[in-house]
Amino acid sequence: xxxxxxxxxxxxxxxxxxxxxxxxxxxxxxxxxxxxxxxxxxxxxxxxxxxxxxxxxxxxxxxxxxxxxxxxxxxxxxxxxxxxxxxxxxxxxxxxxxxxxxxxxxxxxxxxxxxxxxxxxxxxxxxxxxxxxxxxxxxxxxxxxxxxxxxxxxxxxxxxxxxxxxxxxxxxxxxxxxxxxxxxxxxxxxxxxxxxxxxxxxxxxxxxxxxxxxxxxxxxxxxxxxxxxxxxxxxxxxxxxxxxxxxxxxxxxxxxxxxxxxxxxxxxxxxxxxxxxxxxxxxxxxxxxxxxxxxxxxxxxxxxxxxxxxxxxxxxxxxxxxxxxxxxxxxxxxxxxxxxxxxxxxxxxxxxxxxxxxxxxxxxxxxxxxxxxxxxxxxxxxxxxxxxxxxxxxxxxxxxxxxxxxxxxxxxxxxxxxxxxxxxxxxxxxxxxxxxxxxxxxxxxxxxxxxxxxxxxxxxxxxxxxxxxxxxxxxxxxxxxxxxxxxxxxxxxxxxxxxxxxxxxxxxxxxxxxxxxxxxxxxxxxxxxxxxxxxxxxxxxxxxxxxxxxxxxxxxxxxxxxxxxxxxxxxxxxxxxxxxxxxxxxxxxxxxxxxxxxxxxxxxxxxxxxxxxxxxxxxxxxxxxxxxxxxxxxxxxxxxxxxxxxxxxxxxxxxxxxxxxxxxxxxxxxxxxxxxxxxxxxxxxxxxxxx
Amino acid sequence: xxxxxxxxxxxxxxxxxxxxxxxxxxxxxxxxxxxxxxxxxxxxxxxxxxxxxxxxxxxxxxxxxxxxxxxxxxxxxxxxxxxxxxxxxxxxxxxxxxxxxxxxxxxxxxxxxxxxxxxxxxxxxxxxxxxxxxxxxxxxxxxxxxxxxxxxxxxxxxxxxxxxxxxx
Numbered sequence: 100x101x102x103x104x105x106x107x108x109x110x111x112x113x114x115x116x117x118x119x120x121x122x123x124x125x126x127x128x129x130x131x132x133x134x135x136x137x138x139x140x141x142x143x144x145x146x147x148x149x150x151x152x153x154x155x156x157x158x159x160x161x162x163x164x165x166x167x168x169x170x171x172x173x174x175x176x177x178x179x180x181x182x183x184x185x186x187x188x189x190x191x192x193x194x195x196x197x198x199x200x201x202x203x204x205x206x207x208x209x210x211x212x213x214x215x216x217x218x219x220x221x222x223x224x225x226x227x228x229x230x231x232x233x234x235x236x237x238x239x240x241x242x243x244x245x246x247x248x249x250x251x252x253x254x255x256x257x258x259x260x261x262x263x264x265x266x267x268x269x270x271x272x273x274x275x276x277x278x279x280x281x282x283x284x285x286x287x288x289x290x291x292x293x294x295x296x297x298x299x300x301x302x303x304x305x306x307x308x309x310x311x312x313x314x315x316x317x318x319x320x321x322x323x324x325x326x327x328x329x330x331x332x333x334x335x336x337x338x339x340x341x342x343x344x345x346x347x348x349x350x351x352x353x354x355x356x357x358x359x360x361x362x363x364x365x366x367x368x369x370x371x372x373x374x375x376x377x378x379x380x381x382x383x384x385x386x387x388x389x390x391x392x393x394x395x396x397x398x399x400x401x402x403x404x405x406x407x408x409x410x411x412x413x414x415x416x417x418x419x420x421x422x423x424x425x426x427x428x429x430x431x432x433x434x435x436x437x438x439x440x441x442x443x444x445x446x447x448x449x450x451x452x453x454x455x456x457x458x459x460x461x462x463x464x465x466x467x468x469x470x471x472x473x474x475x476x477x478x479x480x481x482x483x484x485x486x487x488x489x490x491x492x493x494x495x496x497x498x499x500x501x502x503x504x505x506x507x508x509x510x511x512x513x514x515x516x517x518x519x520x521x522x523x524x525x526x527x528x529x530x531x532x533x534x535x536x537x538x539x540x541x542x543x544x545x546x547x548x549x550x551x552x553x554x555x556x557x558x559x560x561x562x563x564x565x566x567x568x569x570x571x572x573x574x575x576x577x578x579x580x581x582x583x584x585x586x587x588x589x590x591x592x593x594x595x596x597x598x599x600x601x602x603x604x605x606x607x608x609x610x611x612x613x614x615x616x617x618x619x620x621x622x623x624x625x626x627x628x629x630x631x632x633x634x635x636x637x638x639x640x641x642x643x644x645x646x647x648x649x650x651x652x653x654x655x656x657x658x659x660x661x662x663x664x665x666x667x668x669x670x671x672x673x674x675x676x677x678x679x680x681x682x683x684x685x686x687x688x689x690x691x692x693x694x695x696x697x698x699x700x701x702x703x704x705x706x707x708x709x710x711x712x713x714x715x716x717x718x719x720x721x722x723x724x725x726x727x728x729x730x731x732x733x734x735x736x737x738x739x740x741x742x743x744x745x746x747x748x749x750x751x752x753x754x755x756x757x758x759x760x761x762x763x764x765x766x767x768x769x770x771x772x773x774x775x776x777x778x779x780x781x782x783x784x785x786x787x788x789x790x
Numbered sequence: 791x792x793x794x795x796x797x798x799x800x801x802x803x804x805x806x807x808x809x810x811x812x813x814x815x816x817x818x819x820x821x822x823x824x825x826x827x828x829x830x831x832x833x834x835x836x837x838x839x840x841x842x843x844x845x846x847x848x849x850x851x852x853x854x855x856x857x858x859x860x861x862x863x864x865x866x867x868x869x870x871x872x873x874x875x876x877x878x879x880x881x882x883x884x885x886x887x888x889x890x891x892x893x894x895x896x897x898x899x900x901x902x903x904x905x906x907x908x909x910x911x912x913x914x915x916x917x918x919x920x921x922x923x924x925x926x927x928x929x930x931x932x933x934x935x936x937x938x939x940x941x942x943x944x945x946x947x948x949x950x951x952x953x954x955x956x957x958x
Binding site for chain 2: 276279280526570571572573609610611612614615618619620621623624626630631632633634
């Protein structure tokens with residue numbers, strides 16, 4: 100094949116790709132607007148262009164298939180035939196076949212089978228497929244038109260130039276360098292101004308610097324724009340998908356798309372196709388009910404799935420909303436426990452939002468039945484992985500009976516990002532701002548321990564904390580006041596403990612290179628205005644590392660060091676059951692640094708409390724004569740001021756007020772285990788030695 | 791390897807530098823430039839011979855402490871401490887790396903015949919790293935094979951260590 104021919108084929112592939120894409124959309128549209136002749140004409144012209152070009156280039160399969168489809172379309176537009184679902188099916192099938200043929204042409208293969216579709220198209224054309232009228236073929240008069248069509252298409256194409264993506268990438272890199280240099284100049288001239296304030300030349304420099312700043316920002320935006328494509332490119336394939344799914348599942352669903360003109364970086368667009376597909380499938384399959392069920396609930400037969408995109412600050416938000424049955428957090432938790440995804444304990448303390456997040460766990464599917472479409476528990480996992488890769492955040496809102504809304508927040512571009520700079524043990528690190536939800540200043544004392552992990556109570560939810568210095572093995576150096584950066588990746592939320600917040604800056608992501616790649620927890624490096632290299636935190640990676648870290652008992656270190664000087668810790672155990680006393684006692688003495696004093700009733704405890712002077716009291720709640728609350732109250736009245744832990748087999752956990760009113764510091768559920776016990780004791784000991 | 795050192799002529803130019811008390815050399819063809827020691831950013835989860843990364847005119851370049859790598863002790867930072875930027879070929883891809891040296895000496899020309907194979911005993915290091923040895927004044931210059939020093943197995947050690955720390 101000579102060069103010219105190759106160029107022609109390349110152009111043909113590109114053009115046909117676009118035509119097929121628009122055919123798909125237009126045909127779906129046609130189903131709703133059966134008598135729209137403009138639309139019919141448009142579809143006919145598209146098929147015709149395809150036929151002309153393919154026969155000219157000698158792609159016989161393509162031209163023969165398209166020829167038959169064109170005949171049907173011609174009849175439809177001349178009103179010699181009516182649009183029926185059957186005909187639509189055949190036409191859509193035809194589009195699918197052309198896709199295969201086109202990919203054959205691209206790859207130089209020959210896999211497409213056209214006999215079947217040609218036969219179907221013929222049948223349809225002769226009206227033997229479902230209903231339809233007869234009519235003469237009208238392909239002959241279309242030839243003249245074809246020349247005009249090609250011309251028109253050519254005019255439209257001239258508005259754009261196709262540029263190799265790698266050229267845009269290198270342009271983007273250069274702009275990245277420029278942004279770095281601009282930051283550097285900004286910093287230098289700032290220092291100069293401090294030194295030589297009021298000097299004419301310095302003022303001129305400042306002015307020029309800010310000018311350069313403006314220009315490079317504009318340039319950066321302009322270059323970024325060249326890489327931007329409308330998200331509609333991805334959205335366009337979904338109406339067809341939803342239609343096919345609905346026909347398969349006997350559902351009636353309207354996919355309403357808004358904001359398809361919203362633009363974002365090509366690389367991001369490429370990555371969100373798959374996750375969106377899975378989420379829409381999920382909404383159609385699991386979300387929206389079948390018409391009969393909807394009617395029962397008093398909803399209209401036709402379900403609605405909204406797919407929308409819009410800008411929000413430096414990010415883009417993609418939303419998928421359905422008006423289906425919604426997610427039931429309790430059901431999700433139950434399922435998760437059954438499938439061993441989470442423990443009973445975890446389920447109890449889980450808030451609704453975290454429960455919704457369970458659907459992203461691998462191997463978790465809410466559909467009772469595995470269908471052809473979804474339910475294998477793979478799809479949502481894909482969603483999570485892809486969104487994580489993009490540093491995106493997923494938010495789920497749901498109301499039982501009213502539907503579910505998935506909100507994905509994605510960065511506009513991947514090369515130049517806004518970052519929050521934080522200081523950890525003297526090192527400055529950058530966190531991509533898109534992952535940052537908020538920052539809070541807290542006191543060390545506000546950190547609690549839960550199942551060996553540090554947590555923070557933030558408003559209504561409990562947030563797991565990670566000390567970044569532990570992740571990166573830096574020296575620990577925290578003051579009383581520390582900052583927590585709340586980050587989110589996909590559906591997960593976590594708090595990073597840092598020493599200081601430094602500021603916000605626009606950074607260019609640079610790879611650490613071959614030699615250091617594959618370093619978990621580090622997304623790359625960037626060069627700051629002062630010329631120093633700073634590392635960028637890979638939020639998803641850090642979460643990964645943190646989940647692998649052994650549950651630890653941080654406070655133990657502190658408590659241990661205190662212990663060495665004053666021998667063993669004395670624990671008084673008050674319990675009427677001998678077995679329970681033995682269990683607790685054995686657990687505690689096995690540590691080697693605790694000794695126990697067992698007492699059988701509250702009265703005895705009060706008698707000996709002064710003599711024993713325990714460092715900790717552990718009491719049962721349900722006891723004859725005097726219950727645990729009363730014991731605690733009496734001990735407090737006698738001036739005992741060290742920690743009291745209550746343990747009980749029943750879930751008195753709901754009676755929190757009663758517990759704290761009695762002066763009890765902590766509550767543990769029986770049967771006790773070592774970890775729970777140690778955890779609480781460490782926490783309480785540390786607190787009491789702090790105060 | 792010797793062919794590489796000679797670069798196809800009878801003469802090979804070698805940049806000599808000091809690590810502890812010994813004089814080492816690298817083929818000048820693989821040296822890009824020599825920098826004063828400046829601020830280095832530490833990278834977590836890396837072996838201790840990885841000093842960190844520096845900014846080389848907008849590029850992020852890793853720096854290796856050769857002395858630590860050869861187990862010759864720590865490098866004290868003095869005015870003479872410098873970073874030799876070398877270009878090495880790893881997996882058929884050329885990568886830029888920095889090597890920390892106590893001081894850089896000079897560029898010496900050696901005739902091909904004067905460069906001998908490394909002896910099997912009597913050096914601090916694994917002889918795989920050595921391209922050859924040449925006599926200079928009263929001592930020897932140990933000419934390093936940079937590609938072998940930063941070979942793939944060494945990188946494996948780097949990222950492997952990172953994975954281990956992460957898992958532990």
